[in-house]
Amino acid sequence: MNLHSRKLSDKEMLDLAMGELDRAHADISRLLRLHKSNVSAMSSLLENINRESGSDRPHSLEGLVVQLTSRFGGLNSITHYLAEKKYDNAFVWASAIRNRLSKDVGFVRALRDLQIKRGEVSDALLLTHEVARQDPRINAAGIRKLEGRFREMSGWTPKIPGLKVPIDNPVQGRILHLVKESRPYLSNGFTSRSQRNFVAEAQSGLDPVVVTEPGFPRGLVGKSFPRTEQVDGIPHVRLDVGDIDYAGMPVDDFLQMFAQLAYEEVVKHRPAAIHASSGRRGYETALVGLALQEKTGLPFVYEVRSFFEANWTSDVEWESTGETFSRRMWVEEMCMNRADRVLTIGQAMKDELISRGIPADKIGIIPNAVDTIAFTPRDRSQALASKHGLQDFPTFGYVSNMDHYRESQETLIEACKILKDAGSQARCVLVGSGPRKDALVAMAAGLGISDRVVFTGSVDHNDIPDYYSLIDIFVVPRIPERAATYVTPLKPFEAMALRKPIVVSDLPALTEIVAPPERGTTFPAGDAGALASLLMRLFDDPEECMRMASAGLDWVTTSRTWGSNGERYVEEFGKLFEEDATK
Structure with missing residues (x-):
């Protein structure tokens, strides 16, 4: 270790x-x-x-x-x-x-x-x-919680009591998915990807069953929720033992409970494989999957959706240092090594996993994608343009939560100031909200460009395509951080489906999406001056903007739809079952 x-x-x-x-x-x-x-x-x-x-x-x-x-x-x-x-x-x-x-x-x-x-x-x-x-x-309970956290980072896995019990006659193609949360109770990037892929699996002939962690959604809606329900035709099981403080439990006790309750569902549903997606700290849902693998002998797939090792602190300078970071890195690698197969969401992430010692032929890619029915090209919404004073101005902007420094909306605000000083009438549109919003608003005011930066605040999910329509050039300004460097976000795919020209910072996960100059172009991460210069050139070159936008639209409609992920899962689980048959 x-x-x-x-x-x-x-x-x-x-x-x-x-x-x-x-x-x-x-x-x-x-x-x-x-x-x-x-x-x-x-x-x-x-x-x-x-x-x-x-x-x-x-x-x-x-x-x-x-x-x-x-x-x-x-x-x-x-x-x-x-x-x-x-x-x-x-x-x-x-x-x-x-x-x-x-x-x-x-x-x-x-x-x-x-x-x-x-x-x-x-x-x-x-x-x-x-x-x-x-x-x-x-308080002894506080000590026990710290002990539980330490144990979780020390090579421990939950143990389901009793001898190993193979599952008799598992149902062909049935996949039991372990997730931390799901639709309809939460709508975020994690649940969007999950639900779209569950539906795609079912449409491609697989038989997904979803099991959410204990306490979900009780913590959101109270005790009035069905213990089993269909979400878009996909069965969802809500693990629950009543009105207890799930969040306050030591994490090892919580994961032990999760594993034992999930095992009951494995016995009931008789899946052919166990699949776990990254949890709140990354690996914890995978630890439950490993416990089920050990108890039943079923093959286990771990889908690594992001890198959470650095999320243990809000102090940026310390997030990738210290014993906690090292232990969490090691537990992630332990889970990937013990899984029968590893999935991830992009080539940049796969390359990083390979660099950490995971065999390349063990890793498959199920990319992020887009709903090309919900996100279709459209003219600028005149109602929203009038509301935000954008009728007659060229615009650039971003759609993202304002909750993490990696998103770097600051770069866009600084670029807007540079554009103003250069005589441009361009407006910056920032869609979304979060704990960093007030600081961003204050930054724009301090630069004297409050009239040029539009903060829409939170918007209804169904209205997001219309808010994209306010943006002429979509910019992803992320700056270097573990997740930003390796994890492909959903928003660029949505912007491409709306036929928007894309500009991204030059991080591996983002350049992978735009393949510059084919489907978009890049600027040095955090360099507002370079971004402003690039935007001025693009505002003066509508033909190049249309070329990039059309190339992006063609790519997502042929290669990055959620429906196409169904066949990818069929292929990946097929490899898993072939390998399992030869053991």
């Missing part, structure tokens, strides 16, 4: 320590100036610190900060840098005083919080137990 976490080298530790020492010197100098009566005491303190820092290499930083009484002293040395999100600096000080303050429950609690922020889950768990030992009032 490769669990190398983000560790500071000796030189990095020394550099940080000496930097902190310089700051402490400056702080003491300030105190000397403000409190001349304490000159003697402060001078003595400064001499002590200089003496402590005089060794060739501080094998232990103990002593550097033992006597500091400023903001660098004791617990303050951690909380100060925690607040500033300077976790390495906080760790340097914590390392220096850890032995001295190991019995101080406030310090231990702060150090635990720091290690959680740094993704050092093993140390965080040890410190949590130490806090509980020093303070008996600590």
Whole structure:
């Protein structure tokens, strides 16, 4: 198991320590100036610190900060840098005083919080137990939840009690799908892809049965929902054990329950294969699939739809570092290696999986696609254009949630400012909403272009095609981040089906879609100036825009419909059954 976490080298530790020492010197100098009566005491303190820092290499930083009484002293040395999100600096000080303050429950609690922020889950768990030992009032349930998370990232899988029990006479072509959520209770990218593909499977001769995780949709709609239902003709089973706190359970207990309840459905429906799609942390639904594979001997397919290893933190600088990230990477790879077959959604993702050691011939691609009936070419909606003041202006824009920095709507806003300064009348149209919207609105106001950037807010799913019609050139401005780099989004396919010229940032998952210059063109990710220059050229070249738009429309209608995915699943499961027959 490769669990190398983000560790500071000796030189990095020394550099940080000496930097902190310089700051402490400056702080003491300030105190000397403000409190001349304490000159003697402060001078003595400064001499002590200089003496402590005089060794060739501080094998232990103990002593550097033992006597500091400023903001660098004791617990303050951690909380100060925690607040500033300077976790390495906080760790340097914590390392220096850890032995001295190991019995101080406030310090231990702060150090635990720091290690959680740094993704050092093993140390965080040890410190949590130490806090509980020093303070008996600590809630044992909270400790158990952290233990469950650690266990989930340690090579554990649920175990269904009893001996292995093969399924008698599995139904040919029946596939039991394990998913975290589904239509009709949620409408998002995950559920859209799932439902379209379930229907495509059924239309191509497969027999899908969908099983959602325990507690869904109870958490959304309360107790009034059918335990089994048909969604577009596809049977859906809602695993449920009553009104309990599903979200509050330790994750290992939750997954154990998920596996045992799902096994009952396997016995009932007798599928020929188990299929799991990425869950909330990526691999957890696959862990349930592995438990069913072990119990029944049925072949298991893991569909990797995105990369979730970095989603453990909102601190961008830390998302791809630390022990938590390493453990989650390893568990993903364990699930893929133990699955009988792996599916993913694009070539960029497949290439990444191959680079992580998954055999190329084990990986199939089921791409994202589009409903070419719902999304058809149309003229600009005059009603919406009038509503948003867009009747007479060229436009560019994006349709996306405003919930993650990877979407980089900022690049479009900056490009709009550059276009304005260059004399262009172009308007930027941003369709969608989310927690980042207020900051984006403020950014446009700060640049003096509030009148040129249209924020539509949330729109009804059925109205989305008409909102696309407001956009002359569709831009996907994503910036480098694990999911953005490798995962193909749905929106470009929809824009292509509406015959929109496409411009994307030059990330592998996006260039794969447009195959520049065939179906679209690219600009360097995050480069608003390059984007603005490209847009000015395209606004002046309607023939090139129409050529790209027509090529994109031809491609999605022939190669990227949900219906065509049905045959892809038939082919992939066919390979699976052939391999299983030779075992």
